[in-house]
């Protein structure tokens with residue numbers, strides 16, 4: 275009769291249960307379902323906590339209350355042999371229904387009474403175990419009824435409903451756990467991303483202090499430097515004289531994980547192989563004639579830092595071949611040694627921008643060029659980044675302020691002057707010009723266009739009036755006169771010696787002196 279009478283209600287409640295998307299909703303729905311099924315007035319759900327040692331009052335249902343959320347309370351599962359017995363503990367350990375239709379004598383009902391918070395406690399109590407799909411203990415449902423509960427529990431539907439309730443709770447717990455994990459993961463990802471961003475900002479900030487300029491080409495350059503900094507393999511930095519190739523190399527090293535190791539500089543320009551090889555690889559004692567002691571090479575000195583080879587385009591042919599071999603084998607042998615050593619340092623080279631053409635025409639080893647261009651950076655010239663002039667000048671002035679305690683500011687007219695002025699020596703020329711202009715300015719003043727113009731005027735070669743095109747006899751006479759004057763000056767007017775110097779007979783010189791009135 276019970277089953278027939280309530281079947282439709284059970285079915286609706288079960289659908290509601292399955293449709294709950296939150297654990298608290300599942301618990302209320304479960305309470306209602308269990309109460310209806312057992313004819314109870316109140317149903318409480320206690321779930322085992324993560325430690326497996328406590329039952330936590332997690333949800334409940336009370337007839338007549340649209341929503342009822344008993345405060346969550348923790349009840350430690352008690353060890354055996356206690357008196358009075360905790361009914362929750364007993365069910366947790368036995369896994370069997372406990373139906374107290376005939377009174378609760380001998381049982382400690384405080385975990386149940388305390389949950390009621392003043393709600394009148396019905397006379398009949400049953401504690402029903404809830405099990406996970408793998409039969410592990412999940413928790414208990416406590417039913418409080420004004421009438422006998424046992425007859426209701428005998429129905430097969432009771433077992434099915436308790437299984438459905440346990441499954442719904444377990445599913446929600448798993449989903450809630452996953453969501454919790456997802457939220458924690460998202461939080462830690464956001465934290466890591468934040469850390470990464472601020473680290474990146476700090477690093478890019480450091481790079482902008484070294485490689486000054488807000489122009490697009492400079493921004494792109496800094497990005498490329500940051501990108502290549504932690505890669506391995508050689509880097510080639512291309513650019514004309516004074517654009518800042520070495521500065522880029524140093525910035526890349528400082529940005530890398532090996533920044534604590536050494537940055538070793540070597541100028542390759544025009545070095546013959548017998549100087550370049552021992553310099554780079556080092557040599558053993560007695561390996562070089564006339565050199566008594568052994569010497570550590572630059573590769574060894576750099577450790578796992580950087581060896582910066584400046585002006586690789588001017589390295590001699592055998593040097594180029596040696597370098598290619600080093601990059602290919604990643605091994606080298608100090609002169610006089612019989613042991614190869616591994617290449618630990620990163621090789622960064624600099625060259626003028628026309629290296630590709632040089633490789634094509636065969637004046638630079640093509641194989642080395644192709645190896646080096648795998649990671650190449652071209653430094654934009656100041657002409658391509660004219661908007662950076664103000665920032666570079668300001669950086670120089672800041673340096674002067676730090677070193678010399680002199681405070682100088684750039685006058686807008688000076689900036690306008692510099693923006694127009696060509697800089698064939700690139701950033702090096704701008705830096706040097708600013709230093710010289712600043713040396714003529716007083717502390718606390720503005721650096722004006724005149725300060726820069728004064729430096730330019732001093733460095734211009736003296737005005738030599740170049741004669742226009744003269745008829746050849748006239749020009750030859752001028753040249754002859756100048757030559758004789760200088761020969762006489764050098765010989766203190768001694769015509770005999772002067773004639774010898776000029777390779778003419780004494781008589782010819784005398785005639786010419788007469789002709790030119792010397």
Ligand SMILES: Nc1ncnc2c1ncn2[C@@H]1O[C@H](COP(=O)(O)OP(=O)(O)OP(=O)(O)O)[C@@H](O)[C@H]1O
Nearest residue numbers: 485486514515516517518519520521666701702705
């Ligand atoms: N982005 C920059 N901001 C400010 N100063 C710079 C910048 N780039 C280079 N400089 C300055 O220009 C000068 C030349 O730089 P660096 O020696 O790095 O140039 P380079 O290209 O290696 O020159 P070279 O070809 O003669 O070896 C240095 O004094 C450096 O401080």
